[in-house]
Amino acid sequence: MKTSSMLRLLSAGFIVLGSVYADLPVRELTVFPANVQLDGPRGIQQLLVTANADAADIHDATVLAEYATSDAAVAEISDGVIRARGNGSATISIRLGEQQISVPVTVSGFDQAAPVVFHTEVLAALTKSGCNMGACHGSPSGKGGFRLSLRGYDPPLDLVTLRGEFFNRRVNVLKPDESLLLRKPLMEVAHGGGRRLDYNDPSHMVLRQWIAEGMKVEPEGTPELQSIKLFPSPRVLRDGADRQQLVVLGTFSDGAVRDVTALTAFDTSDESIAAITPSGVVTREGRGEATILARYLDRMSTTQISYLTERKEFEWTNPAEETQIDKLVFAKLRQLQIQPSELCSDTDFLRRATLDLTGRLPTPEEAAAFAAEQTDSAQKRAQLVDRLLDSDDHAVYWSMKWSDLLRVNSKRLSSTGVHKFRRWLFEVVRDDMPLDQFVHRLLTATGNTQLNPAAAYWKSSRDEIDAVETTAQLFLGVRIQCAKCHNHPFEKWTQDDYYGMAAAFKRVGRKPTGLPEDEFIFVQSSGEVTQPRTGQTMKVRLLLEGDVDVAAGDDRRVIFADWLVKPENPFFARSVANRIWGHVVGRGIVDPVDDFRDSNPPSNPELLNYLAEELTGSGYSSRHLLRTIMASRVYQLSSRRNQFNNDDEIYFSHATTRMLTAEQLLDAICSVTGLPEQFAGMPGGTRAVALVDPPEGHKFLQVFGQPQRELPCECERSTDSNLSQALQLINGPTVHDKLRSDAGNIHRWIQEGRSDEQIIDSLYLAALSRPVLPGEKETALAHIKAGEDRVRSVEDVAWAIINSKEFLFQH
Amino acid sequence: MADSLPKTDSLRRFFGRSIIACLLLVRFVTPNASGQDPVINRIDCAGWVPGTTVTATVRGSSLQSALALWTPLGVLRPVEGSDLSKDQPVSFSGALSADAVPGIYPARMVTSHGVSESSWIVAEDLPVVALTAAADARDPGQELTLPCAVSGHLTAVTSRFFRVQLEAGQTLSGEVYARRLGSSLDPVLRLLGPDGGEVLYSDDQPGAEGDSGFLWIAKQTGSHLLELRDVRYSGGERHHFHLRLAHAALEINAVHPVIGTGQSAAVVLQNGAAAGDAVVAASAGHELVPVSSPIPDAQGSRITAVVVVDGIVAAEQEPNQTAETATPISADAVALAGGFSEAGDEDWFRLSAAGAGKLLLTARTRDAGSPVDLVVTLFDAAGKQLAESDDTGPRDAEIEFAVPAAGDYLVRVRELAGRGGAAWTYAVDLTLDRGTVVVTTPADRLNIPRGGSSSGVLTVRRVGYGGPLKLEAVQLPAGLTMQPIVVGSRQSTVPLTLTAAGSGDVTDADWGTFRVRISAPDNDAVQQTLQLVPPPPPKNADEPFRSRRTRGDFFAGAAPGLEFSLRTEPTVLKVAQGETVSIKVLATRSEGWTVPVEVSLAAPADQLNPGVTVTAGSMAENELEVKIAAAADAGPGPCVVFLQGKSKKDKTERTLPVPPIQIEVTEKAAAEAAAQEQPAQQ
Structure with a gap:
């Protein structure tokens, strides 16, 4: 935006603001910084003037206040910016309404040259x-x-x-x-x-x-920038408080602190909520929370600005807070005036929990039994969760999830290796191996990949570069890839961090064993990483802790893994907890779940910290965390929205509606039609979630986004809807052939002599885990009776159910 | 003729310390026969029970004209009335020796067009049970009474199911032999309890080439279902298995994977407890031989294997985890052996060199059935590291070091990944203060065309000894011949050539096992050691699997004659320095094979004595003069000229060996004196 245009806009805004703020009761004025030191002829300081700083009606008054200087020969001020004019001391007076405050200013070195650095x-x-x-x-x-x-x-x-x-x-x-x-x-x-x-x-x-000045370079010893800090600290602004000036202070190696706002680059995490000008003015665009990122050279700082709009009709219904999760989520919702949805029905809960924990639909028997249980709803839901967690189906499904992330495909691990590694993952989930042990074993595994399947992690990651990026994304929740070629543009990670981490993985050796498709993973005694830009040989670096010396002969991976899984590590527990939350709730507290960064903060930091504590406190039991999450009211909220949470996609005020994944959908269609899918090289009846390797050329699974397991990223699984999917469901061979098959449920039921009503009941129970509603039954019966061919008409009803949103989506 | 299983004592008497029986050669450059060698995919037999008459059916390819199914336990003949004219499964029958030690033995198919690679069978003393159709499905599953052994195979995407009735607290042990028999099956075992829930899953056991085994104590009383399948659900004709089950622990390991002839083998259970007496099968040396130990209070034995070497094997003495507590090794030990009883263990040994010379340390682990990946490190007495080795190409660790002076030297061994347990054993061949000849070759078989020759390459490595070597075949079948040769001191690539008699049907005289004796003509103290090179592993799990198991004796058989064969006249001659001699290479051709034969050296020319050159050429007809010239300063002594003839017609290309030509390069003065003496004598 051009400066001149900006000025005009601000001027216009000033008039508008002035009219808004004319009614603002100003009870208190604060200013930041409280005193100002300017050095040199180019000394400058942006002020932050705040009205009612500790109250709900806090406002940024920087452009509203009236300013005066006690000595214009020392310091001038306009629009909240103080500029040096000469050595000495002055006082800036700031006035708004009846309130007044002053800021002492000292200028020194004005008569000295201040060349550009x-x-x-x-x-x-x-x-x-x-x-x-x-x-x-x-x-x-x-x-x-x-x-x-x-x-x-x-x-x-x-x-x-x-x-x-x-x-x-x-x-x-x-x-x-x-x-x-x-x-x-x-x-x-x-x-x-x-x-x-x-x-x-x-x-x-x-x-x-x-x-x-001749394009000079400053002499050695010129103070260097050490850090920057963005002000104000996180602020919640309500109606009328639409504008917020920001200030960035840079700390230099000589101890000096200077205003660097003018040369700072600003970004916002959500332009639909908050926009920001080049001069650091945040303006309201919508309702919600936005993170503002300030970048100066390679230093970064963030703050959060929340814009709330009073909802006149909103009245907090005070829903029951069954668990700490509820308390933390509802506190945020209440603050943002978002009303949580009602509790979901037992039917919805059964279907949702079964899909989340086992990847399959409840069987008709399970659905009928659950409905018939007379125990208290909360208790029977908790018991259902326990049963599902203890089942092998849970281990099958969640080992599939780990397989996706760990890139378990036959190209990487061989046709034998995928089976052995998947089996090991199955046992990890089935036995609820503590996740810290699980990850530690992966990262430090040695030996034959067939005798010790965990070592396949290093068969998949063939060099230290791949290992850095994979390990960081999977277990730190950090996408550090950008720092390979340069310091990360939007995060604090540097190339030194990247290659320092790589140093931990450099000495992994691999060699054949003499058995087909087997590989031996071992630790070599030599191997160093050189930072490509500086040429420096890198020590092992632990993020945010620094370099560590590793004794000769020690396995550097162990040093890294020990650091990673210790409870104080700021990354691991939060990353894993966030991932598990994201799996069952549909969205991470940090989203994407593997993209933790200052400029992508958690939507509810307290909730994330609580979950991380639950995870570490339980000994890193994923089962415990799942139980905890699914026992919460938040997890059990309905997907039906209300007028006060209709536009919420972030704060968990309702269940997330999401399409069944490729494997879930195929298995669901198989279970409804009673005809399992036949996968090449696998026994009949193998479910799609149990496949050890994405099958080559399986059109249905590919169309619905099954990942090929080439990336350690949840994002590889496509969740976008597209026309091909619609065509597959409407007219594709998978649905068509299974419905039409003589060996399928429909034909079998007809041959057994079941009535139309009975068949419709069975279809609804199998597909939707609930009894058919009277209106639905009436429509289906009418269709069957009107048809010339009873079999085809029943198939039509099944087709319609399969193509319904209620079937296709988890809700 | 196939030999019967030799006894250990007679074997030791037959082979003194200075010679070595080795047969190793047999990855042959010559395309054996015409690609019609019989191939065994599997051998179906209800049970190879020593002392009984068994019937076995061989499945594979090129099985027509079958003559015999050879095993060291006995030779089986085609069942009378079999149609042997077609390439189809062949059934054999025959009696097995009663005193065979239970364990794994080779089996080979012999036909009139060649012999097969080794397949492997299990000589079994557990009660054998035939596989029934009930094993095809989970319900019912084949009911088994323990202990027992059952063999079979799997087709793709199938499992075998067995039912075992157990009492709570009762032991169940099982082991599957598949990969160790050369099967392509990568087995897994899964046990389901009376309620149908999985109670056990067993995949790879260390050192078992991917085979499975387990030891389990039942928690419930009732019918348990054991499922056996391939880990990838694959299957086929090569996916055979031999399953052993008992109510006592089955799996044992030899405390040391290598023992000396005459030494006993100690065996332990997986938990390290002694497993009782062990019986070692007789050995031709330097091969895995069965070791068995009776199961207490039950019919049958536990089985494992060791490598038997000629000489004393020194065992570690714990504690020896530090240089200070290193196990001293006596001067006459040919190997040292030990085990890593727990993870992170490392062992130290102390050697005392009598003087400067060569030290050779060669690890034996994977070739001896151990899963250990050994790292060997050599230190001087002060603790300074002198050398270290992990792998040597595809083989285990090896250190060759020039010992500068008499004194103590320390050897440390450790497992590369720090693993340990009962199965994690090792041995290290040792040569110190003496010369050694190490002969390596991939082990297989030799099919020799009638009227012609076949050869395979021995790689000979001399350590601390640089002189000539004599190679001769021992106990060769009557229909096959091998000219003893003395190779020169520079010759390390030695095509070993056997010749088959020219005509008639293939009889028992034309095939069988034999050994190669290698000796240093002028130095009895030179020690010969054998290094077997197992077959290369398949590139992936879809290729046929071959066990790393190797034999110490060799197998050869006659095959149909080829389009031409070559011989020389003479086969032995002398050439003086400065002289040139000629030999004739003569060809016998089949009708129609009129294309030229290009005769050339079959071994590197620079391995001949210095100054000796050979000029061959193209043989248009049936005779070619080959000149062997010795320069005036040619190195005296014996050497062997190895020639080969290459010929191509249409799409058929042959490279066939010429029987070796033994020459002796004499000094000119000696030759002149000899020449003068001759007229005088006349």
């Missing part, structure tokens, strides 16, 4: 204006023959490019305004990247001054 200002200016982003000059091949390092991660390269390339034709130090480096982003000459600078905007001023 290349490393902390020029690079920041290029980043803020987007010159060095991946889509432009920061791409590996640059643009238009001009290549910069991505987001300034390689300053020496940028220096050479800016100062030395093509005989320095991009800049004119004698006439800086004629520099192509400025003219192009100002659109004074054609520029494929469009306008990236406005005259006298902060980035333009920095670049221009640097050119005018």
